[in-house]
Amino acid sequence: MSNKDERNSISEVTWDDYMPGISIDCVIFGYHKKELKILVLEYKKSGIFALPGGFLRKNEELKDATERVLFERTGLSDIYLNQFHTFGSLKRADTKPMQSVLKKNQVPFEENHFLLQRFVSVSYYALVDIKRVEPVADELSDSCKWYDTDTLPPLMLDHREIFETALKHLRNNINRNVVGMNLLDESFTMGELQNLHETILSEKLNRTGFHRKMMLSGRLKRLGKKKTGKAHRSPFLYKFLDA
Amino acid sequence: MSNKDERNSISEVTWDDYMPGISIDCVIFGYHKKELKILVLEYKKSGIFALPGGFLRKNEELKDATERVLFERTGLSDIYLNQFHTFGSLKRADTKPMQSVLKKNQVPFEENHFLLQRFVSVSYYALVDIKRVEPVADELSDSCKWYDTDTLPPLMLDHREIFETALKHLRNNINRNVVGMNLLDESFTMGELQNLHETILSEKLNRTGFHRKMMLSGRLKRLGKKKTGKAHRSPFLYKFLDA
DNA sequence: CTTTATTGTTACATAATGTAACAATAATAG
DNA sequence: CTATTATTGTTACATTATGTAACAATAAAG
Known part of the structure; x- marks a missing residue:
């Protein structure tokens, strides 16, 4: 199960x-116990938090690069990915946060260090099964952890805006079954699916x-019943038909 | 009316x-006589067609750069713009078409000429009133013209895919009033609005x-009647309330 | 066996949408 | 002036989707 070394x-x-x-x-969205979570990196002792990210190699497809970044942080390679926006504000040209990170890491650097430039950021959101993920921090960070989206720490540069835009796109996308397929177990009850929708939409x-609506959509297949151990009628299990 | 010199x-x-x-x-979408059109550049005598494009200055906001590019081609500066996708395929790294363009233009160039590199393309679609546009070609092109989207010439690199993705996003966006607001005159009849929708959707x-549906949406204001000169009841004129 | 909690189902009201018929009217032909 | 024609605005009704409540089923606990 552990491939942390290869990453x-x-x-x-x-x-x-x-x-x-x-x-x-x-x-990177995950879902656990009625909470929507994302992966956040904390740079070493700097108190600076950031979204997981990376860069594009000269001979690499954009999507392959994103999958590589995701593999490095999560260990997963079959992830649902959606490119939702590209951020190019000049606010992103502020190199002070990254300079601070390099200093804290005692990395010697010149003014023209690769990390100290203006980046235009192509942004993706990913949906993952939180139980399959083994988060690993990158070289400059000392943690890569799940944070409840309701209580995120302050994020560097425009990363808060990137998250909010991603959430907006996820909400618009919730009717495609990929959302359930990648955030829930393979089989789930109707109640679990409804809880997921309510959490994402912040709405009862x-x-x-x-x-x-779910049954009429034709996207669900009903399986057997699930014994919950609770004092009430046992619910059916469902799974998504392939998109 | 003419500002071609400043551009x-x-x-x-x-x-x-x-x-x-x-x-x-x-x-850049325009609409005229039940036809959806886009602006296409033809590079000088090379038979190579391309979407209008440009580059991002180091001290420039991404959106400002796009507005600058649009102003240079259309002379308009108050344009509806939507960033819909960023294209980063390795197919885009093929510099042969651009080399051919430079040769045809008798521009001397080295292998490391700025235009001969792999570009990741941030792509926008724009909606404009075709009557207000005065297309101007760039230095390397000899024409910048409207083409019916049903009969586009073969486009360079992945530009055909860029157009098709833009059209898909436009179709998803058609219910926002911006679509009508920017492609039609300020006031229009219900029939003209329906024709626009049918053209974009390729569907009766x-x-x-x-x-x-339009009346219930609350986005239209009914104005006076329009004399058409035709032998039938005269239609009302409508305009969009501001989004 | 009764109670309890939650699920599946049915029923009905309301709203949205598809389709057809009809009424209004501006120009034209006689 | 009247009838005709073409297109628009409106109404009516059927169909479908959605909101809401009531009821039936049932697994465990008392």
């Missing part, structure tokens, strides 16, 4: 192998209407 | 002032249903 193996690659000016940022939904 | 004034700016590796491509719509 972060950028040793043979130098900054020269990367496209300048282009970065990739990822909002009507039980009967939700049930009917 | 294309990049004389004081050198390639050094631009971010490397990042380009901006624009799908029901007249009664369309009329009712």
Whole structure:
């Protein structure tokens, strides 16, 4: 199960192998106990928090680069990915946070260090099964952890805006089954699916209407019943038909 | 009315002032006589067609750069703009078409000429009133013209894919009033609005249903009647309330 | 066996949408 | 002036989707 060693193996690659000016940022959503969470990095002792990100190699497809970044942080390689926006504000040109990070890491750097430039960030959101993820921090960070989206720490640069834009797109996307397929177990009860929708939308939904809509959508297959051990009728299990 | 002289004034700016590796491509939609059109550049005598595009200056906001590009091609500065996707395929790294363009233009170039690199393209679509546009070609092109989207010439690199993705996003966006607001005159009849929707969607719509839906949406204001000179009841004029 | 909690189902009201018919009216032809 | 024609605005009704409440089923606990 553990592939942490293989990850972060950028040793043979130098900054020269990367496209300048282009970065990739990822909002990695997970779901557990009625809470929507994202992965956040904390840079070593600097109190600076950031979204997981990376850069594009000169001979690499944009999507492949994103999958590589995601693999390095999560250990997963079959992840649902959605490119939702590219951020190019001049606010992003402020290199002070990254200078502070490099100092804290005692990395010697010149003014023209690769990390100290303006990056235009192509941003993706990802949906993952939180139980399959083994978060690993990158070289400059000492933690990569799940944070409840309701209580995020202050994020560096425009990363808060990136997260909020991602959430907006996720909410618009919630009717596609990929959302359930990647955030829930393979099989789930109708109640669990409704809880997921309510958490993402921050809105209570009507039980009967939700049930009917899901069944009429034709995207669910009903499996057997699930013994919950609770004192009431046992619910059916469902799974998504492939998109 | 003519501001063609002020446009294309990049004389004081050198390639050094631009971010490397990042380009901006624009799908500029217009509408005339039940036809959806886009602006396409033809490079001088090379038979190579491309979407209007440009580059991002080092001290420039991404959106400002796009508005600058649009102003240079159309002369308009108050344009509806939507960033819909960023294209980073390795297919884009093929510099042969651009080399051919430079040769045809008798521009001497080295292998490391700014235009001969891999660009990641941040792409926008724009909606404009075709009557207000005075298309102007750039230095390397000899024409910038409207083409019916049903009969586009073959486009360079992945520009065909960029156009198709833009059209998909426009179709999803058609219910926002910006679509009508920027592609039609300020006031229009219900029939003209329906024709626009049908053209964009490539689909016949029901007249009664369309009329009712538009009126119930609360986004239209009914003005006076319009004399058409035709032998039938004269239609009302409508305008969009501000979004 | 009764109670309790939650799920599945049915029923009915309301709203949205599809479709057809009809009424209004501006120009034209006689 | 009247009838005709073409297109628009409106109304009516059927169909479908959605909101809401009531009821039936049932697994565990008392």
